[in-house]
Amino acid sequence: MNESVPVPWCSAPALVLQRTKAIAEKDTLDISFINVTVSDVSVAANQKTVDTHYDLRSTQESYSSSSTTHPPLVSSQVEFEWLSPPHPNGAVLFYWLRYRRVAGTFTGQLLSEWSTVCYPERKGNSSSPFGPNNPALVRQQFIQLRNLWPGVYEFQLMTVSLAGNGSWTPIRTFEILESSKWATFFKERIFVPLALCLVLLLVTGSAAIWVTHRSLRRRLTRNTSIRSEFHEPLLSGLPREWELTSKDVYWDTAHPLGEGSFGTVYSGILQNFNTPGARQVLQKLTVSSGMRPVKRLAVAIKTTKSGSSPCEIREFMNEAAFMKNFTNDHIVQMLGILVHQSSHEKPPALVMELMSLGDLATFLRQRLSDEDYAQGSVKPSLAVNWATQIAGGMAYLSSLQLIHRDLAARNCLVNDALTVKIADFGLARFLDGNQYYRKRGRARLPIRWMSPEALASAYFTIQSDVCQTLMLHCWSFEPSSRITFSEILSSLEPLRTRMIHTSP
Structure with missing residues (x-):
């Protein structure tokens, strides 16, 4: 009974593990x-x-x-x-x-x-x-x-x-x-070729700069020669203070205002008032505008035809030589001479005040279709006023001993205030103390408007520009019998005054 007997109901051996909560x-x-x-x-x-x-x-x-x-x-x-x-x-x-x-x-x-x-x-x-x-x-x-x-x-x-x-x-x-590795890679694969390219580019650029500099120096030398041989004679009568550059004037070459035998007229904008004529006009505009500053001015730019000869350009520049001296309200004011870098390719151009309505002849023809002025007529007061203005301008020229030689309606310009001013002094000449000027050589002259003595012998005087009571005096065959512009002005001034006071 003392023997140890296995108990059949005990469980099999087992291993039990337990893990603590993680920290x-x-x-x-x-x-x-x-x-x-x-x-x-x-x-x-x-x-x-x-x-x-x-x-x-x-x-x-x-x-x-x-x-x-x-x-x-x-x-x-x-x-x-x-x-x-x-x-x-x-x-x-x-x-x-x-x-x-x-x-x-x-x-x-x-x-x-x-x-x-x-x-x-x-x-x-x-x-x-x-x-x-x-x-x-x-x-x-x-x-x-x-x-x-x-x-x-x-x-x-x-x-x-x-x-x-x-x-x-x-x-x-x-x-x-x-x-690191990448610097070595780029140094071997990129930096060396890049350095070679930069050296090549530097050599090429230096060569290009040298060639350009040499070409520019030759061009400047040629332009200097052109100025001394071509430009200076053209501008001999004009001080440098009258010269304008392309930076001073903007002009529209696509839309000319008009054309003539001399060349073409364009509209433009004067941006710098550096010349005596421009400063004079600026002063008038400042006063008339109530002392408000004027920064830009609409102008007319007169050029010669392309391919004009030096003689034709010289005749054209005579106009500027005369106009720089004029200070009259009935003479178109010159503002300066536009000088290009290459005077041989682009001759100088004349910069003037803009007369927006064009020449008097064209202005009158355009009024033919106006119902208020049928048959090409104008109001008498306006006609007398124009005649007085033209006579006043011609009297001023006569006082300077200058003959115009081409006075006609096509050479009188009209501005937007209907004021008429005399222009086109390409044929004008000073008498220089003489009483007459005789034309020598060949030139185109306005036959229609020339006096008998000028037609017969190329003989020009102040009376040659005065060519019915008043008109009959102007048309006298004898030069000495023709009245002067001062007398014409004296006759027209009272008439204009009366018309102004009696006009409605």
Whole structure:
């Protein structure tokens, strides 16, 4: 009865394990023990190497160990070192490393998303390179990355233990400078060819500048010769203060105001009031506008025909030589001479005040269709006013001992205030103390408007310009019997005054 008898109802042997609740901070890596080293690694040709690294240009998430053959190069290498947690929540299985590129020269290679790699726990090394030996179980861990683009990176580490994922470490950064593999690559593949191109470009540019400078110097020499042989004689009667440049005047060559035997008239805008004539007109406009500043002025620009001979251009410039001296309200005001850089290709142009309604002859013809002025007639008061203005202008010219030689309605201009002014002084001549001027040589003259003595012997006087009581006096065959412009003005002024006072 004392024998030990097995009890059949006892259970089979069993092993019971119990895991304590995980402590989150136990799996957290100490950031003070995380070290990052960036270096350049030379790999010789045909050298067998075992690369235990992760390539940043790949999003591969597994550890790789491979034997490869590299050509000679300098490769960037980043080594991460840290200490595993001393008291993890059970065994450490592996570590996560994630990184991304946040700044750099090669913006096309900028990584905006995190790349994550896995690193298994290393066993067997219990010593710490960061300080004295720790009595706790501490292991040194490391991982290497190679062939990284130059730039600034940020990274984080995380422990994965039997309790699961730990916490990411705070973000830290490291930088790969361009003195790594990529600087060597660009220095060999780009900088050297670029330097050669720059040298070639510099030599080519220097040669081009030298050729251009020599051509410009020859052109300036030629233009100086042209000015001395062609330009100066044309402007001999005009001081330099009357000259305008293309910067002073803007003009529209696409829409001419009119054409004649001399050339073409264009409209333009005077932007700088640098000449005596321009300053005189500016003063009048400032006073008439209530002292408001005038910055721009509409003008007329008179040019010669293309291909005109020097003699024809000289005749054209005589007009400017006369007009610069005129200061009368019934003579078109000259503002300056537009001088081009190449006077041989573009002769000087005459800049005058703009008479917006054109010449008197055309203005009268256009009024033929006006119902108020049938048969081409105008109001007597307006006709007398025009005659008085023309007589006043001619009296002024007579006082200067100047003969116009081409006085006609087509050479009298009308502005928007219906004021008539005398223009076109291409045939004008000063008597210079003589009582007459005899034409010598060949020239085109207005036969229709010439006096008998001018037609017979090219003999011109002031009376030649005065060519019915008043009209009969003007048409007298004998020059000495014709009345003067001053007498015509004296006859017209009382008539104009009476018409002004009696007009409704």
